[in-house]
Amino acid sequence: MTRAERFKVVMGILDEGKLANCSRYHTVFEKLCDDDLLDREKVKDVLKSITEYENRCANPTSKYPEGIMQYLRQRIGLDEFDTSRDAEINEYSPSEAFSDVCKWHGLLGGYAEEIKEWIEGIYGIELDSETESLN
Numbered sequence: 001m002t003r004a005e006r007f008k009v010v011m012g013i014l015d016e017g018k019l020a021n022c023s024r025y026h027t028v029f030e031k032l033c034d035d036d037l038l039d040r041e042k043v044k045d046v047l048k049s050i051t052e053y054e055n056r057c058a059n060p061t062s063k064y065p066e067g068i069m070q071y072l073r074q075r076i077g078l079d080e081f082d083t084s085r086d087a088e089i090n091e092y093s094p095s096e097a098f099s100d101v102c103k104w105h106g107l108l109g110g111y112a113e114e115i116k117e118w119i120e121g122i123y124g125i126e127l128d129s130e131t132e133s134l135n
Contacts, residue, residue, distance in 0.1 A: 002032045017047045025050060028081065053081050063090040064097055065102055072097060075104040095128060 001009070004040045014021050028046060029037065036042040062069050070080040072089045090111045092100070099112040107115070 001037070002106070006030075006034070006037065013037075013043055017050075019047070019050060025056060031079075049081065053083075056083065062086055065093075068097065071101045071104045075100045098127070 010026055011021055014025055030048060032042060044120055059064055069089060073082055074080050076083060076085060102111065102112040102115065120126050
């Protein structure tokens, strides 16, 4: 299938599922091969996962915002929308989460601590003492 054909198929699926035609949903369907995209059961599973994801976003239960959760999921090898280990991620301290988000974005070698020092030096905000008092 050409890219344009895939796009039309996904638009039809989203229309049928009464979901918005947005890039986030297209990204989810991009992970399917052409055969899977035409398989009603596979498509049904994807639509179900999108609906569950939207419900979670509407009723958040995570410690961190969804965008941060997506980075943390990917950092531990999950798909950005796979919430199977969210309970584990929600146990991360703010320092652990910040460090993993930095690493996910390629800031290796202690940059999390360096960035915290910059924030303290520029804004006068000591992140670790503030986050510790929140927990």
